[in-house]
Amino acid sequence: MELRHLQHFVAVAEEQHFTRAAERLMVSQSGLSASIRALERELQAPLFVRTTRRVTLTEAGKALLTEAGRILAQVRAAHDAVAAVRGVVRGTLSLGTEQCIAGVCVAKLLAAFRRRHPDVEIRLRQAGSGALAEEIAAGSLDLAFAVTTRADTAQLRCIPLASEPMTVLCHPTHRLASGGAVTPEDLGGEAFVDFHPDWGPRRTTDAAFAAADVQRTVTLEVNDVHSLLDLVQEGLGIAVVPRHFSHKREASALAALPLKGAGETSYDTVAMLPPPEATSPAARALMRLLDDPAVGCG
Structure with missing residues (x-):
């Protein structure tokens, strides 16, 4: 198995298109196709499902992609390690x-x-x-x-x-704003603004509420911090975020309350x-x- 075959395979998998992959690699499309066919012959398995619009990975292709990424990363690391020895x-x-x-x-x-x-x-x-x-x-x-x-x-x-506590943010006129620390139980029934489930603050908050056995409803999902703060500032929901997020707005714009009593409230x-x-x-x-x-x- 040649490294260039793996490089060609990864490019096609990422681009999902032979022409775009060939342009990226600066090789002819016929040469790229021949390289993929050679790899499929060696592995005795089709790697792509080809259509007129795009190519997608077969199950064998998905398995190879993970290993090909590791192999190519190790090759790059070997080249870089030799250079590092030379300073x-x-x-x-x-x-x-x-x-x-x-x-x-x-x-x-x-x-x-x-x-x-x-x-x-x-x-x-x-x-x-x-x-x-x-x-x-x-x-x-x-x-x-x-x-x-x-x-x-x-x-x-x-x-x-770093490790820091989680903080509840709400509009200054919210019913919780004038109080002190709150628990997940205090927030039952509230509408939440939060990130998508894969983001760290969302994972931390979900774990805290699960530990407290409290259900919550995320009505507004965002991909960036400032959109979250804007929505809370307009009174469209509350948010549970790492403490340093509250420093991104003037103190009068949002009320910030410590979250206590949950099984996992640290943002690590x-x-x-x-x-x-x-x-x-x-x-x-x-x-x-x-x-x-x-x-x-x-």
Whole structure:
């Protein structure tokens, strides 16, 4: 099995189109098709279902995609490791992150990294913590800043970054606004604004309410922090968020109340990495910057 066959296969799987994949790889479409056929012959299984509009993975193709990602990531890591021995950090840093992650300022961190390692191409992807964990395990990301989703595995390890309590946000005229700390039981029957289920704050809140055996209704789902704050500020619902989210608006705009009495109310953020032997030199260099006071990531 040749590496170029795997590279061609991954490109077609990601583009879901032979012509676009050929353009991306800068090869002829006939050559790309021949490469895929050779791989299918070797594996004795069809990898794609082809139509006139797109191609989709077969079950065999889905199984190969996970392993192909890991193999290609290991090959890139091998090239980068040799360069690192010569004192050069190069290659690509593929980073994933949730929004407004506690314990790290992603923009400042990447700016400092680029100044020190200008030969490294930075790729950034924003997604929910569950998806980021899967991409680290599959080898498609070098590093991710996210919320704890599961215990360490053979493909994934987590390094703690920060822990903070969850806070209830509501309109200043809401019935809860003039009170003190609230419990999940106090919030029964309220309409909630929240993120989609894969995002860290939503996972943390869902776990807290499940531990308290309290049902809640999320009526408005969003993908970004500022939309959530806008909706709460207009009185369309309440939200349970990490405490630092409340600092993104003037104190008079929203009422912020501590959430107490739930079984799991801490918002624990981590750096997700593959096992040490599979961690790229670029990812290790980025992690070292987290301890640099000049970067201001604490």
